[in-house]
Amino acid sequence: ELHEMSRSENLTPFNLSALVVAAVFIIVGLPMWWKTTTVYRASLPVEKIDALSGIEIAYAVAIDLVGPSATSEVVQRLKTLLQDDNSKYLVGQPKILYKLSVSNPVDVPAESSLNRLDDELNLIEAGRFRVHEIPADFPAVNELKSLGKDVWIGCHRTIFTTNMTVSLQRIAKLISNLLVGESLLQRSYRALFANQEVQAQNTKTKSTTAVRSKPSYQLSFSLLNSDPGDKLLRWDIKQTVRDTLIPFLQRLNRVSTFSIDSQILRYVDLGATPKYDAENKTYFLSFGDLPHTINTVESRLGTFVSSNPSLEFIVYVPPSSQSPLCIKDKKGQKVAHNAFMSPRWGGIVIHNPSNDEEAVSVPTGLIMPVFISQLKLLLGFVKPIKLSDSTFLRPHSSGITDWELDGLMLRRCVENVATASAALTSLTRLLEKVKNMVIADHIQTLTATAVESIEKCAAELRAGHLLRALLLSRTAVESAETAFYDPSMLELLYFPEDQKFAIYVPLFVPVGIPVLFSTLAVLRRLRKREELEGSKSQ
Numbered sequence: 329e330l331h332e333m334s335r336s337e338n339l340t341p342f343n344l345s346a347l348v349v350a351a352v353f354i355i356v357g358l359p360m361w362w363k364t365t366t367v368y369r370a371s372l373p374v375e376k377i378d379a380l381s382g383i384e385i386a387y388a389v390a391i392d393l394v395g396p397s398a399t400s401e402v403v404q405r406l407k408t409l410l411q412d413d414n415s416k417y418l419v420g421q422p423k424i425l426y427k428l429s430v431s432n433p434v435d436v437p438a439e440s441s442l443n444r445l446d447d448e449l450n451l452i453e454a455g456r457f458r459v460h461e462i463p464a465d466f467p468a469v470n471e472l473k474s475l476g477k478d479v480w481i482g483c484h485r486t487i488f489t490t491n492m493t494v495s496l497q498r499i500a501k502l503i504s505n506l507l508v509g510e511s512l513l514q515r516s517y518r519a520l521f522a523n524q525e526v527q528a529q530n531t532k533t534k535s536t537t538a539v540r541s542k543p544s545y546q547l548s549f550s551l552l553n554s555d556p557g558d559k560l561l562r563w564d565i566k567q568t569v570r571d572t573l574i575p576f577l578q579r580l581n582r583v584s585t586f587s588i589d590s591q592i593l594r595y596v597d598l599g600a601t602p603k604y605d606a607e608n609k610t611y612f613l614s615f616g617d618l619p620h621t622i623n624t625v626e627s628r629l630g631t632f633v634s635s636n637p638s639l640e641f642i643v644y645v646p647p648s649s650q651s652p653l654c655i656k657d658k659k660g661q662k663v664a665h666n667a668f669m670s671p672r673w674g675g676i677v678i679h680n681p682s683n684d685e686e687a688v689s690v691p692t693g694l695i696m697p698v699f700i701s702q703l704k705l706l707l708g709f710v711k712p713i714k715l716s717d718s719t720f721l722r723p724h725s726s727g728i729t730d731w732e733l734d735g736l737m738l739r740r741c742v743e744n745v746a747t748a749s750a751a752l753t754s755l756t757r758l759l760e761k762v763k764n765m766v767i768a769d770h771i772q773t774l775t776a777t778a779v780e781s782i783e784k785c786a787a788e789l790r791a792g793h794l795l796r797a798l799l800l801s802r803t804a805v806e807s808a809e810t811a812f813y814d815p816s817m818l819e820l821l822y823f824p825e826d827q828k829f830a831i832y833v834p835l836f837v838p839v840g841i842p843v844l845f846s847t848l849a850v851l852r853r854l855r856k857r858e859e860l861e862g863s864k865s866q
Contacts (some may be wrong), residue, residue: 346846353843367764370772376779377756380749383782385422385742388455388792389508392431395461397492403428406459409500421517422742424510425790431458442466446482454734455792457485457507459499461492479718481506483729498718509710509735516708516739517746537671538708539637541743542584543802546638547573547703548674549590550629551690554597555647559681563643563690565590572696575726579733580707582795583740587634598676599624602650611646611653612662618655622670639706640674641699643690645681652680665698675702700727708739737798744801745785748778751808758817766816774811778804 393403410426445462452458479495479502480488487502489495504510516538539545549569553561569588577586598621602611613621629640646653655663655678669675677695681688705711709732752775759765781804788797811817 346843347850350843350847353839367766369759369765369767370769372756372759372767372772372775373779374756376783377752377775380752380779380782383749383786385745385786385789386425387422387738387789387794388425388427389503390427390429390456390792391503392429392452392456392458393461393492394431394433394458395492396433397461398430398459400430402493402496403430406496406500409497410504422513424504424508427792442480442482442488446484446486446488449482449486450484450730452485454730454737454794457487457503457731459487459489459492461489463490466490477719481718481720483720485730485734502718506710507731507735509739512708512710512735513739513742517742537669537705539639539672539706541708541740541747541805542637543806544585544587544636546634546636547586547588548629548638548640549588549699550640550642551590551592552596552598552625552642552644553592553594554645556594558647559645559685560687561592561645561690562687563592563692565692568692568696572693573700576700576703576728579726579728580736582798583733583737584707587636593628596625596628597646598644602646602653611650612656613653614656615658618668618670621676622673625676626673639703641702642674642676643692643695644676644678645688645690646678648683651683653678654680667698667702669702669705672706674706675699697727704728704732707736709736734794737794741785741789741794741798741801744798744805745782748782748801748804748808751805751812752778755808755812755817768814768816771811771814771817774807774814778807778811781807 391406393406407426407428410424442462445460449458449460478490479498481502482488485507487499487507489499492499549565551561551563551565553559569590573588580586598613600613600617600620602613604611625642626640629642654666655668657663665677666680667675667677675698677698679690679695681690704727709728755775759767781800785797785800785804788794788800
């Protein structure tokens with residue numbers, strides 16, 4: 329009986345085949361399945377990306393004081409005034425680090441004008457300003473002082489004054505609010521990061537007018553002729569662009585590039601019915617009518633083949649039956665230049681030719697400066713302000729002063745860094761959420777480039793090298809957004825975890841259950857065999 333039992337516990341060919349299948353399944357099948365289904369995930373600098381949220385953006389601004397009153401006491405007073413201005417900003421926001429010094433006096437020829445002196449002193453790099461005290465008996469100064477002004481702002485990076493000690497507080501305000509543009513920088517930064525509720529409460533028009541920072545923009549100029557049968561319109565937009573707009577845009581080539589197109593549209597009106605002012609015998613559009621005109625005109629403009637953000641600039645010529653047509657503001661007053669602007673979209677100018685003219689030549693030379701002023705606000709320049717106790721010497725020939733350009737580059741630099749940091753943070757959160765998302769080598773390279781560029785940009789800003797910082801910030805935001813918007817970084821391309829179980833269970837259960845039960849049966853036989861052999865030995 330014992331012999332028969334031992335024979336029954338011997339391994340049969342079926343048992344041996346079950347063990348072989350189980351061994352192949354475990355040793356070969358499972359590793360091969362794991363290897364073939366594992367996605368490639370290149371390592372990303374997650375720790376460095378997390379550290380970007382605490383990176384300090386501080387811009388070093390050097391100020392040279394020149395003149396008899398430029399003493400160490402005056403330097404300390406001005407530094408205190410500038411720091412007091414800067415102390416109201418919250419922790420974590422961009423900071424301005426003022427570095428003041430006294431420079432050697434410059435010989436000022438008596439016959440020089442302030443404009444000529446401003447040009448002669450134009451050897452200052454971006455991020456450095458000069459407060460220049462000139463003699464009170466300077467011939468050009470006497471003429472300007474007759475207007476009641478004793479502080480003058482050059483079109484480069486110099487502030488002129490006849491008494492630095494008396495005008496020190498005004499000079500501090502001009503440096504922080506105008507030349508550097510601290511308040512606009514802080515508003516732009518808060519608007520970039522604020523959620524919708526806070527943004528609606530705290531963000532002012534100045535921070536929402538400007539378009540987002542992009543390396544390139546499309547500028548479209550359109551002439552709208554509402555009634556071609558009434559008037560024949562002509563405009564020499566090409567020549568005006570070459571003479572007026574191109575010099576302006578060339579000054580911005582460090583910030584962005586621009587492409588330009590133009591068109592003439594006929595039988596297109598503003599979509600709003602003007603009201604008649606019997607007292608002044610004019611037609612007018614009220615402030616509430618303006619948003620409706622944008623919606624109507626935009627649908628007729630057409631689209632140009634460009635992936636760049638488009639800014640629209642329109643000249644509208646009303647028909648004789650609605651001419652002259654003007655625009656009134658909220659207070660019912662006529663708007664200067666008969667123009668209005670839509671934030672982040674563009675601007676419209678209404679031109680009223682004489683009703684006696686059948687062939688009208690649109691004065692683009694007079695209209696283009698209006699478009700340029702609108703474009704400056706759309707790009708984020710400081711809004712023109714009226715100075716009660718100071719004055720500007722003259723506008724720059726291109727329409728952009730050096731300090732205006734410096735302020736724009738600084739704001740773009742900070743915006744690029746903030747946008748790149750946000751894109752990298754969102755990318756890491758997405759990759760943590762979707763564990764089986766592929767991380768290709770080029771994504772790793774792009775993220776590493778973006779992180780490195782942000783770190784170098786912050787270092788260059790702290791050193792006062794604005795142009796280098798701007799170029800690095802552009803590299804950072806382009807690399808970060810390219811990685812974030814890569815086609816492989818789309819969450820919908822990958823199966824969620826619950827769906828993976830629904831796929832693998834029908835595949836593995838029919839194969840795994842027979843193998844599992846066969847293996848368990850063999851193990852039971854082996855255990856009984858060991859027990860039998862143990863009883864024999866006893």
